[in-house]
Amino acid sequence: MSDSYTSKTRKSKDLYERAKDVLPGGVSYSIRHFEPYPFYTARAKGSKLFDVDGNKYVDFWLGHTALILGHSPPAVVDAVRMQLENGTHYGTSHELEIQLAEQIIKVVPSAEMVRFTNSGTEANMYVTRLARAYTGKSKIAKFEGGWHGGYDALHIGVKYPFDVPESAGLTAGALQDTIILPFNDIEEVRERLKNEEVASITVEPVLGAGGGIPAEKEFLEGLRELCSKKGILLIFDEVITGFRLAPGGGQQYYGVTPDMTVFGKILGGGFPIGAFCGRREIMQRIDTLLYERPHYSFHGGTFAANPISMTAGLTTLKILEDGESINKLNNIGGKIRERLREIFEANGVDVQVTGVGSLFNTHFIKEEVKDPRIVSKSNKKKQINYHLRLIKNGIFFLPTHTGALSTAHSQADIELLYLETEKYAKECKAR
Ligand SMILES: Cc1ncc(COP(=O)(O)O)c(C=O)c1O
Structure with a gap:
């Protein structure tokens, strides 16, 4: 990979050398680094990224899967351009925040009230606090392989081995109240929680960073039943699945309604956002007109509900509302x-293609991938080599990460993916 990549990315290499001096690891988010160095994007449009050396990449990473309409979709750009003239940030109440909340409530089964944040991490942080405030319980539960952002209480059990802390600086106090559960194993979840009192169970309907692994419907139904029985709040982290699997997210797709839901990514229409929503009586615990300190659960933020993200998000959700584009993408995803x-099988390479709807990932392993423990046994080196090879040939997946489709992808983009995958599969076979 390195020789041909380095010869066509010389300007990126120079930028990387500069970046290393001023940004730890040369990047603003460690997962964005890949060997030998990441290319530097100069611009993006539709399904493509263009780097500083003039190389073009079909983008299946889509800004961490946020860009379901592709880069700079005209409708969103036009709406944002108009809003820019009317103010970039108010710090006061405005109608757009009501409109976007109303739109979410219209399409998302669990949403009765909404609050906006600037990221998925923040939304998970506030919803966890709210769950504790509402239930009066301290402990919470999440799943192996579940990624909910860098908030201390949920930044645990993300990567295998799941008992190694994900970061330095996490105090025992922050982590001791979090129970890590096995994904897609409802029997074991019931067993582990038999003698526990927990405020909430947070689950991604599809493990995104954990490998693009869909929850089994019966698993989510089992969680719903368990939570209702034990007075636990079921929280769906739909930062990836929201407005992607269906207009109403994973909960609509699976037909399982959680108590609370967390959104991010697509909701911002390409701009920073997060949100949490859910049952009215729970959300009302944030209302300082109803509850006094220390009985209310705080939420806020300088840029919360900033008008640019609200405009971009509203425009995006309106486009997705009728489900037509999403259905189309889900069909294409299935075909991919x-x-x-087929390609890997025809070449005798053991690969499991995971994902659902317009999400997909490839794991080099023979065993069916039902949970992140199985992913941990796969051949990571082959997966990285596959993605690096695609990058070298003009297709971008962030190595090892789940890819996504946008309405901007063309059949030619997808054919290129097949062609380059076939070449890689043949190479694997020849070895
Ligand atoms: C399922 C899920 N939850 C939460 C987050 C955190 O969101 P953010 O990066 O906006 O803080 C992510 C980000 O990748 C995610 O995939």
Whole structure:
């Protein structure tokens, strides 16, 4: 990979050398680094990224899967341009925040009230606090492989081995109240929680960073039943699945309604956002007109509900509302998973293609991938080499991460993915 990549990314290399001096690891988010160095993006449009050396990449990473309409979709750009003239940030109440909340409530089964944040991490942080405030319980539960952002109480059990802390600086106090559960194993979840009192169970309907692994419907139904029985709040982290699997997210797709939901990514229409929503009586614990300190659960933020993100998000959600684009993407996603499977199988390479709807990932392993423990046994080196090879040939997946589709992807983009995958599969076979 390195020789041909380095010869066509010389300006990126120079930028990387500069970046290393001023940004730890040369990046603003450690997962964005890959070997030998990341290319530097100069611009993006539709389904493509263009780097500073003039190389073009079909983008299946889509800004951490946020860009379901592709880069700079005209409708969103036009709406934002108009809003820029009317103020970038108010710090006061405005109608757009009501409109976006109303739109979420219209399409998301669990949403009765909404609050906006600037990221998915923040939304998970506030919803966890709210769950504790509402239930009066301290402990919470999450799943192995579940990624909910860098908030201390949920930044645990993300990568295998799941008992190694994900970061330095996490205090025992922050982590001792979090129970880590096995994904897609409802029997074991019931067993582990038999003698526990927990405020909430947070689950991604599809493990995104954990490998693009869909929850089984019966698993989510089992969680719903367990939570209702034990007075636990079921929280769906739909930062990836929200407005992607269906207009109403994973909960609509699976037909399982949680008590609370967390959103991010697509909701911002390409701008920073997060949100949490859910049952009225729970959300009302944030209302300082109803509850006095220390009985209310605080939420706020300087840029919360900033008008640019609200405008971009509202425009995006309106486009997605009728489900037509999403259904189309889900169909294409199904075909991609099938074709990738066929290509690797025809070349005798053991690969499991995971994902659902317009999400997909490839794991180099024979065993069916039902949970992140199985992913941990896969051949990571082959997966990285596959993605690096795609990058070298003009297709961008952030190595090892789940890819996504946008309405901007063309059949030619997808054919290129098949072609380069076939070449890689043949190479694997020849070895
Ligand atoms: C499922 C899930 N939850 C939460 C987050 C954190 O969101 P953010 O990066 O906006 O803080 C992410 C980000 O990748 C995510 O995939």
